[in-house]
Amino acid sequence: MPTQLTSASDGIVTPAMEGAARAEGLAPETVRAEVAAGRAVLPANPAHAALQPLAVGRAFRTKVNANIGRSTEASSQDEELKKLAVALRAGADAVMDLSVGPDLAALRMAMLRACPRPFGTVPIYEALSRAGSSGADDAFDPDVLMAVIAEQAAQGVDFMTLHAGLLREHVPLAAARLLGIVSRGGSILAEWMVNNGRENPLYARWDEVMDICLRHDVTVSLGDGLRPGCLADASDAAQFAELEVLGRLVRRCRERGVQVMVEGPGHIPFDQIRMNMEKEREICDGAPFYVLGPVVTDIAPGYDHITSCIGATAAAFHGASLLCYVTPAEHLGLPTLDEVRTGVVAYRIAAHAADVARGLPGAREADDAMARARLDFDWERQFALALDGEWARCRYRATAAPGVTDHCSMCGREFCAMRTSKRIMTRLGKR
Amino acid sequence: MPTQLTSASDGIVTPAMEGAARAEGLAPETVRAEVAAGRAVLPANPAHAALQPLAVGRAFRTKVNANIGRSTEASSQDEELKKLAVALRAGADAVMDLSVGPDLAALRMAMLRACPRPFGTVPIYEALSRAGSSGADDAFDPDVLMAVIAEQAAQGVDFMTLHAGLLREHVPLAAARLLGIVSRGGSILAEWMVNNGRENPLYARWDEVMDICLRHDVTVSLGDGLRPGCLADASDAAQFAELEVLGRLVRRCRERGVQVMVEGPGHIPFDQIRMNMEKEREICDGAPFYVLGPVVTDIAPGYDHITSCIGATAAAFHGASLLCYVTPAEHLGLPTLDEVRTGVVAYRIAAHAADVARGLPGAREADDAMARARLDFDWERQFALALDGEWARCRYRATAAPGVTDHCSMCGREFCAMRTSKRIMTRLGKR
Numbered sequence: 001m002p003t004q005l006t007s008a009s010d011g012i013v014t015p016a017m018e019g020a021a022r023a024e025g026l027a028p029e030t031v032r033a034e035v036a037a038g039r040a041v042l043p044a045n046p047a048h049a050a051l052q053p054l055a056v057g058r059a060f061r062t063k064v065n066a067n068i069g070r071s072t073e074a075s076s077q078d079e080e081l082k083k084l085a086v087a088l089r090a091g092a093d094a095v096m097d098l099s100v101g102p103d104l105a106a107l108r109m110a111m112l113r114a115c116p117r118p119f120g121t122v123p124i125y126e127a128l129s130r131a132g133s134s135g136a137d138d139a140f141d142p143d144v145l146m147a148v149i150a151e152q153a154a155q156g157v158d159f160m161t162l163h164a165g166l167l168r169e170h171v172p173l174a175a176a177r178l179l180g181i182v183s184r185g186g187s188i189l190a191e192w193m194v195n196n197g198r199e200n201p202l203y204a205r206w207d208e209v210m211d212i213c214l215r216h217d218v219t220v221s222l223g224d225g226l227r228p229g230c231l232a233d234a235s236d237a238a239q240f241a242e243l244e245v246l247g248r249l250v251r252r253c254r255e256r257g258v259q260v261m262v263e264g265p266g267h268i269p270f271d272q273i274r275m276n277m278e279k280e281r282e283i284c285d286g287a288p289f290y291v292l293g294p295v296v297t298d299i300a301p302g303y304d305h306i307t308s309c310i311g312a313t314a315a316a317f318h319g320a321s322l323l324c325y326v327t328p329a330e331h332l333g334l335p336t337l338d339e340v341r342t343g344v345v346a347y348r349i350a351a352h353a354a355d356v357a358r359g360l361p362g363a364r365e366a367d368d369a370m371a372r373a374r375l376d377f378d379w380e381r382q383f384a385l386a387l388d389g390e391w392a393r394c395r396y397r398a399t400a401a402p403g404v405t406d407h408c409s410m411c412g413r414e415f416c417a418m419r420t421s422k423r424i425m426t427r428l429g430k431r
Numbered sequence: 432m433p434t435q436l437t438s439a440s441d442g443i444v445t446p447a448m449e450g451a452a453r454a455e456g457l458a459p460e461t462v463r464a465e466v467a468a469g470r471a472v473l474p475a476n477p478a479h480a481a482l483q484p485l486a487v488g489r490a491f492r493t494k495v496n497a498n499i500g501r502s503t504e505a506s507s508q509d510e511e512l513k514k515l516a517v518a519l520r521a522g523a524d525a526v527m528d529l530s531v532g533p534d535l536a537a538l539r540m541a542m543l544r545a546c547p548r549p550f551g552t553v554p555i556y557e558a559l560s561r562a563g564s565s566g567a568d569d570a571f572d573p574d575v576l577m578a579v580i581a582e583q584a585a586q587g588v589d590f591m592t593l594h595a596g597l598l599r600e601h602v603p604l605a606a607a608r609l610l611g612i613v614s615r616g617g618s619i620l621a622e623w624m625v626n627n628g629r630e631n632p633l634y635a636r637w638d639e640v641m642d643i644c645l646r647h648d649v650t651v652s653l654g655d656g657l658r659p660g661c662l663a664d665a666s667d668a669a670q671f672a673e674l675e676v677l678g679r680l681v682r683r684c685r686e687r688g689v690q691v692m693v694e695g696p697g698h699i700p701f702d703q704i705r706m707n708m709e710k711e712r713e714i715c716d717g718a719p720f721y722v723l724g725p726v727v728t729d730i731a732p733g734y735d736h737i738t739s740c741i742g743a744t745a746a747a748f749h750g751a752s753l754l755c756y757v758t759p760a761e762h763l764g765l766p767t768l769d770e771v772r773t774g775v776v777a778y779r780i781a782a783h784a785a786d787v788a789r790g791l792p793g794a795r796e797a798d799d800a801m802a803r804a805r806l807d808f809d810w811e812r813q814f815a816l817a818l819d820g821e822w823a824r825c826r827y828r829a830t831a832a833p834g835v836t837d838h839c840s841m842c843g844r845e846f847c848a849m850r851t852s853k854r855i856m857t858r859l860g861k862r
Contacts, residue, residue: 371661
């Protein structure tokens, strides 16, 4: 069966490409060309019937992914379906279900039906979940992982995080770090390799993985199992050794006609973000970069949507195409519904700010319209243009004088610079 | 009377320099040299008895200012004194009282007594407030402004925003903008100039201003009356025409022995921040840059602490020394107590992230300690290191299983990468 990549390479514009082009106001040919070049992916599993496709790549709007999913100790199916709805309503462009525990297939099917956006998973979570909650340190079984990948692909998952670049030889590099391995999937594979003295099964059996992905047009999201978990571990030998392997795997995906993007850090000081983005582009031959934050300081638990939003803006400005949100709950617990919403909005800010900064055509139109609405004291127009207009309206009304619309409570009427400025403009005939 | 600048130029290390040096763990001579060179200011009005001095400049930790103050329509003296306490408790390095309305001197005295940090004002607000709430468009009186500056200086105000660089010839440039003038002080002066056909009185009477500042060692904060109020107006002719004048005023301050810093934008796209910082440094001969944000997109009312934190991090990385916070209420109303706290914490994140990124000695120690505390599951140590530990503890406890300390609810015990990573480290003899 053709994938979006093989079709694009054959010069064919698919309905998914047309849909993704419409969503951006671009020509379908642009989407085709970007996908063909491997600079964009169009995660669109044909079995995901509810999908309205979106393209991920530098030629397009920067996209935001929201991670949801229950842990073994918190939340439930109902709660996670609510989080999906909240994330979509807040404007998430993609959603990943990171659930662990029992009955994952049923939850995933419910999510796939409710999700019109590209939907991703990390199959190793289900593979380990099937081993039960025995607490055994080595319950992971590579054969189960392969089965899970195939089953999830058949269900309609659009993209999957696969930590295939973390090799046995990398583990000592990671163990020498301050924080070791902070990727769940990465740590599971690393422990299995250490305990069994064998190579990463995803890497060793990559051709099998490719067969499955090709059959269902699953987009591979090459996981960064060795992403740094603190500033001290950023841009180190472990991180970049894995990245070299990811670059090789990008080429193997493309050779097989499988769409591929690459996952990136994590925890990175602000000054190292540009270098990280450029390095990925070079080593991975321009494959779309999908980053988690990065957070730019480790000392702000409770505010990591902010610390990471700073890094995400710089990352998207310098090269990333898909931003995985970080919520205020990061490092402290599983996010609540409200934290999911906050995380998505924060990341839409980062994505949009970067799109404006990199000169994406049309990106600044909404900002200019907002400025005009501010000058006009057209509050409803401001709320309509706002990334979270409902919240903005609510906050405005909380301190606005009843019935007043020609200023706000911040400066009051006499000290409102906008009112004064309009009088000056009128007097000088500029308005 | 000597100012910190004249003392520094004479090779004298003052007690204020010693105090500021202690606060940073630096040699007093470093503070003296930076102040003497004009690269740092030490706002320390001798009449501000409660002050524990702090230096503002690139050789030091990036500082955070919190604006408080009632508007004509919201808040009260008591409420604003509470905001002062909240801002200080959250870690603000400086506070400005922007109050307007009646009885400002009494409120300011109460604040000065309660504030051990450099305390600033915008005297034109009081000058206009004394004209009463007549709503008259042209109630501003330059003589009253001069009297207010002198009275506030005598009271103990450490630094004052003076919009002396906005000249009559600049007003048409600003009137041609999308949003005109968004600075309250700037718009008042511009309207007065247009209505009276005269030059900016602060500029015209700068020598008088200098006399007052010299007498009380008030640090001048040159206001940017023409800071852009939307992305469309960023880095435009009006903004940079004013900046040229600010550069000249910096030199006039230094010639008189008056300490001076320069205020900057505002609303700036992410890609223009570096250029703005470099331009200020060049035109203003390295005078400390004190920026408001900048916000990097106009479309996120309700979240402008985040949009501006992104810009503030880039600004502090590329050249700013003092960051004026923006709260979540910006563009919508006067901030509440909780929004003041959130704004300060967000800006401490920006300041710290920038200090780490620019390699300020010792800046990353707290981050590394946090990483070690995470590996050790030492939650109390994490909260002690956190920029807002009280909030982090509260959020952690909200979803942590009772009595459990060796993982959090995000991943649960079996899927905790930190637990797995520690087992690997132990097995490989790295721990």
